[in-house]
Amino acid sequence: MNIVIVGHVDHGKSTVVGRLLADTNSLPQGKLEQVREFCSRNSRPFEYAFLLDALRDERAQGITIDTARVFFKTAKRPYVILDAPGHVEFVKNMVTGASRADAALLVIDANEGIKENSRRHAHLLSMLGIRQLAVLVNKMDLVGHDEKKFRAIVSDFEKHLAGVGLKAAYFIPVVGYEGENLASRSKNLGWYSGPTVLEALDAFNEPLALDGTAFRMPVQDVYKFTASGDTRRIIAGSVESGSAKIGDELVFYPSGKKSTIASLEGFPRARVAGKLVAGGTDGFTLSEQIYVGRGELAARAGEPAPQVGTRVKASVFWLGKRPLHSDKEYVLKLGTGRARARLESVLKAVDAAELRARNDAETVERFEIAECVFRLSRPLAFDLDGLTPATTRFVLVDDFEISGGGIIRENVTADSNKARSGQAGAKFHQKAALIIVNGEGATGVALKSLESTLTEQGRTVHVLEAPESKIAEHAQVLLEAGLVVLTAAVSTKLLGELKKRLPAHAIHSVTLDARDEHSVVRSILDETSA
Amino acid sequence: MTHLDELESRSIHILREAYSSFRNLGMLWSIGKDSTVLLWLTRKAFFGHVPIPLIHIDTNYKIPEMIEYRDRLAREWALNLIVGQNKKALAEKTTFPDGTIDRLACCKLLKTQALKDTLTAQHFTGIIAGIRADEEGSRSKERYFSPRNRESDWDIGDQPPEFWNQYKTDFAPGTHLRIHPLLDWTELNIWEYIGREKIPTVSLYYDQGTGKRYRSLGCYPCTFPVESTAKNVDEIIAELRTGKFANVAERSGRAQDKDDGGTLETLRRDGYM
Known part of the structure; x- marks a missing residue:
């Protein structure tokens, strides 16, 4: 079972994991000694966290940069622990770790209390679809093993969890460094009668098989x-x-x-x-x-059909360095489908850590969670009920980077949008278009190669090789017949004439690099999809 | 579904995503057990075919049986095999076995440099490699789809997020992606799968009566066997399950990993797999 451990920086996640490994005899022989020696040689106090932070960058800075995977076993089953970084700059790494988990441990420092990333991580866990959670209130020794301090944190954090749609199965008081209530029960925390961390892990359920729902x-x-x-x-x-x-x-x-x-x-x-x-x-x-x-x-056939739409309402979380903005076009990837997506409106944006809502937002800032409407360049198929998570979830790509994730809540495709592409091209199951191929790779041979690749992909394609004076006229006839037409770079004058004869949305320019035909093929397929 | 079924499914999904997303795709095949499992998974993903060229970096110091095995499978499974080699370093005898440089410098020349040269010559934009997260620290932090810049550098501090079976398949010109379908497999999973699927392996992994076998295969001047009497896959699985090697790193027989413990990380930042 995959478990992610999250929480604010320095609240002791790596220490908890390091100690769990040591207490379950899961460490390679000599590893503990090796790390102790490393610490003494560098005049640093020994930390269990160094067991995991095997990379130099992390040793130097004392923080977890990425998600390390460690393996251990209880009598019940094997576990993979994904130790996710608590530092705010590395939220995307925390998301990566958490999305692979079946359950989560969230660590809160009893002395420092609930911090920004305690709340932010809980919110992101909820968005990512994690439903099994245990909260570890760590460093109980620093608050004199005081039950009242523990209860206060439990009460505050339960409210936050409810606000983000999560419920913790357990709150466990622990002392990570000493191993109290991890693998064995703590004498100092005698007032606590719930499970230890290992017992809580063993009580989590394996993910459900999705055999019973509709075929997707x-x-x-x-x-x-x-x-x-x-x-x-x-x-x-x-x-x-x-x-x-x-x-x-x-x-x-x-x-x-x-x-x-x-x-x-x-x-x-x-x-x-x-x-x-x-x-x-x-x-x-x-x-x-x-x-x-x-x-x-x-x-x-005969089972509930998925939705098909070009306009969707969704909950999104944004990780991008630049805000999610209506001026920009993104690529939305859902299942194996891809469409260009534009942010149409932001209904509500909430900072993932503070839960302060902005109702007049026009953009979604980094680490915000928002309700938005997106318009897609082509219809995609998806589900709404959440029974098949993979077909309700999508990611947004900004330039080349995955910058956010989302869950579709509603199909808001208006009927008028469905017929947007018009009749042309219908008999070929494609949208008729003129593709102007620019760039050093746009040779006659390359156009022929592009034609055959597109034909393999099901497009009906024609490479236009008429004299310049005839190109606009031929393009118009071919587009009206429903074809995808390729032509090499055109003069500004000719482009003007083409724009007069053809609908603006049917003219596209692509740049063919000498090597990378693939991305050009993909963008043409996107543009001409029925 | 068993755990092995789940691992198999994820790896196949990743292989197909890679194949659909990258036109110039290559797969590294070291002849070892992991990359051979990867090759087997590729045959599964593509229904008996291997539509991706395989790249073998031949240091000229591989154990001879590995080369015989490579050439046999290449014939029987109709593989498109590309062999890369740093001929200059071999000709000038700048290698560890020639006594002119140390092990690390030798790895850099015969493996990393040979690999970089091969990738550049073939214009690969995606490279599939059979590394596993449980092998050592730096590999435990890898993504399934991991970007590298033009110089093959890995920016560990700033990796893209990866969630919900959606991977980084969009990339800027000049960069390339390393794809790691076996990231979640352990050494035991690999052997259990080899046993279940009856995947052919090099006999060097088994004790031939000397009381020793190889746990990890590399170049013969820098690879040493472990004490073991396991003579077949079942005996290796049984041996791993006893925890006999729980305290010994899998690559402990690979001399280039030694030194300050960060050597493999040093190699990997520079482009080593």
């Missing part, structure tokens, strides 16, 4: 390895929930295309089970050769 499989890719003599056209992905078997009718969203599972595929073939199950990665072939690709969400 985001399509990762469609493989056809013809060059190796394999003619199977295999739809591949990880099943997020539910199950499906041969003969089941599937519906792919957002396209709405339907087909039936003809065969289940895996390797070695003899090991393929009789059905696709939640958590599995086997693929399948279809009876009818419909074109589906990455980004579609497979569901079963």
Whole structure:
């Protein structure tokens, strides 16, 4: 079971973990001695935290920079402890650790009390979907093992947790450095009758299998390895929930295309089970050769269908250095789907640590949690009920960095938006567009290569090679026929003429670097998706 | 689902995400048990095919059986194998076995430099490697998708967030990504999986009657066997479960890791896997 340990900087997370390792005999022989010697050689007091902070940067600064993974076992089961940094600059590392956890330990220093990151981490745990939590009130020795001090922190923090939609299963008074109430019961804390930390860990539940809910499989890719003599056209992905078997009718969203599972595929073939199950990665072939690709969400006909929308209301948490802003375009990744997303409005923004709400916010600042509306460049398929977390959650990419996460709360797509792309291109299942290819890589050969790659991806493409005086006229005819048209860089004069003849939203420019065709292909696929 | 099933599924998901996201993708294959499990998972992810070129950095000091095994699997599994080598250092005899430089400098030349040169020559934008978090401190802090700049440097203090099965698949020109599908596996998981899937491994991992076997494979001048009479996969699993090696680092037979304990980290910051 994966456990993340979080809390404010210096409240003793790494000490708790280091001591847990020592008390469960989980340390390599000599490691403790080695760290003790390192400390004495450098005239520093020994700390259990140094066991984990194996990297030099951390030893030098005495803080955890990233999430270290350590392994230990109780009689009940093995654990992976993700020691997440408490320093505010490293919240993105804390999020990384916490998102992989089945349960969390949150450490609060009894002497310092509840601090900014105690509250912020609790809020983020709630957003990330962690539902099992134990709060460790640490350094009880510094407050004379006083029950009243403990109760005061419990009472205050319970209120905060309720405000962010969390409830702690346990509050445990501990002394990390001395190991009190970690693996064994503390004599100094005789007034406490609840479980020790190890007992609390063993009482947490394993994550539930999602076999019982509707079938959901985001399509990762469609493989056809013809060059190796394999003619199977295999739809591949990880099943997020539910199950499906041969003969089941599937519906792919957002396209709405339907087909039936003809065969289940895996390797070695003899090991393929009789059905696709939640958590599995086997693929399948279809009876009818419909074109589906990455980004579609497979569901079963007859089961509740996912939502399809281009405008969503969502709760988001923002980690980006620059605020989330309506002037900027982001990439929203959900399941295997991608769309460009623009912030339309901020309904409410809350600082994750203080819970002060700003109702007049226009941007979302770093470490804020907000209710927002986003408009997407293309329809995506998603769920709302939270039964399949993977299809309700998304991340936002700012330039090249994942800068925030969100959970879709409502589909607010107006009917008028659905028909935005108009009729052109409908028969090809694509949006007709003129793609102007700029850059040093935009040679005739490269355009042909781009054409064939796009054709493989299901687009109907034409490379325009007319004399300049004819280009605008030809482009108009081809776009009206629903084609995706590629042309090399055009003059300013010609661009002006193109803009007169074609709708503005149908003209796109891309830059083809000599090497990286892939990102250009992806952006063209984004622009021309039906 | 068992724990091994879950590990397998996550690794396959990551391999497919990498394949869909990067056009110029390569996978490192050291011939060792971890990267061979990774190769097996790749065959699973792509339904029996290996559509990603494999890169083997041949230091010329690998144990000969490793090379025979490599070439056999490459034939039988139809692998696209790229062998990288620092021919200049070998020709000029600037290596540890030649007695001209120390172990660390030798690793830098024959492995790190050879790797960087191979990556540059092939224009790779994504490199899949079979490192595991339980191997040592710096690897425990890795991401599944970990960005490197043009010089292959790793900025440990400023790594991107990674959550909800969404990875860093967008990257600036000139940078590349290291992809680590085996991050959550332990040494025991690897052997349990080799046993379950019947994955072929080099015989050097097993005792051949000398009372010794290799736990981690590298170049013969710098790799030493451990005391063990485990003759097959089941016996290795049993041995690991007894906790016999709980107190001995897996890479303790790899001499370049020694010194101040930060040597592997020093190598890794510089581009070593």
